[in-house]
Amino acid sequence: MSTYTNFNKSLEQRFIKYAKIDTQSDPNSPTCPSTLKQKNLGKELVQELLEIGVTDAEMDDNGYVYGTIPSNTNKPLPVIFFCSHMDTSPDCSGENVKPIIHDNYQGQDLILPDDNNIVIKLSEHKDLKHQIGNDIITASGTTLLGADNKAGLAEIMEAAAFLMRNPDVKHGTIKLLFTPDEEIGRGVDKADLKKLGADFGYTIDGETLGSIEDETFSADGAALKIYGVSTHPGFAKGKMESAIKILAEILDSLPKDTLTPEATHQKEGFIHPVSMNGQVEEAEAQFIIRDFTDEKLAEHGQFLEETVKKVMTKYPKSTYKINIKAQYRNMKQVLDQHPKIVQYGIEAIERVGVVAKQQSIRGGTDGSRLSYMGLPCPNIFAGEHAFHSKQEWVSVQDMKKAVQTIINIACIWEERG
CATH class of the missing domain: 3.30.70.360 (Alpha-Beta Plaits)
Structure with missing residues (x-):
């Protein structure tokens, strides 16, 4: 079986391209998407999906992006989906984001060039101690980065491109769903689940390397x-x-x-x-x-x-x-009825050589509501840190492991089919 490699730094390039597109959502807007600029990223994602051979890629009027990676096995398998959101938080500016790659991080505090008062300190960001020798991407000090959740978008797109290029990697039908307005609690309000046509899925919107979250507020x-x-x-x-x-x-x-x-x-x-x-x-x-x-x-x-x-x-x-009014409910109540979904997610992470961390999240994801809409959906790490702030950062190496985890999930369901 082929293993994912970050060919010509395509993962970084993809992420940086997405991060530069302003997709901040607006809780005071009644429309869907709440901001039309989210569709600018949606159009880019559709174009890239078409270029890698996902022939049914489309964005609907509400800004949701759908696509299908066809099955390449004869086994009758469930249809899996992978989901990330396109919007960034209203809590911090997402306009004119300037991503910066800090190569070969060596434990130093990262002083951001456009505002020297914004410092990402090792003493305050405990996960940085695990990033020695890795490449860290930050914004420039005046905006958020948008790794929440453009890291997830880039990782799913990289995995999709890999699977389309490598037919020797066997998998069932895989659906892709990219949503607007997750940050303002409307991420699946108008998702077309019939069009999606999946049995269950995984959001790629978690933080620390190795984490899989099956419980939310x-x-x-x-x-x-x-x-x-x-x-x-x-x-x-x-x-x-x-x-x-x-x-x-x-x-x-x-x-x-x-x-x-x-x-x-x-x-x-x-x-x-x-x-x-x-x-x-x-x-x-x-x-x-x-x-x-x-x-x-x-x-x-x-x-x-x-x-x-x-x-x-x-x-x-x-x-x-x-x-x-109810907003969403703890997805563990649903996921406990479908233990293989979380078990295979854990195995997929451990195949990357990482200790899986099954945990709860003090927040919600699109997966919270999707689980109660009939699509059980735990959350997998995307590597994003310090989200909703100017100190937001992500590790390229963690993102690579997320891409391989997505591929592994698809493979494990085929192997056990």
């Missing part, structure tokens, strides 16, 4: 509106109840040492206000609520509402509305 979103009493401030005594101040008091009443992202880790959940705005008469805040069990998630939502009620008793003329 369960997630709800909460919208809180406070309706206060407005009057002329010169004549407000005994009359005004400011919605802004009421909302501020509610936020101040939430725990500061627990149930908040900055004070939790591992499998501890939280209630996190992510935006707020308002005037004296009306103010609102958006929250995300997270935990690994649905029971604790419900408890957090109830705690938030009880906190609101308690504060509101001080303001008898004011009212509120709170709306809590």
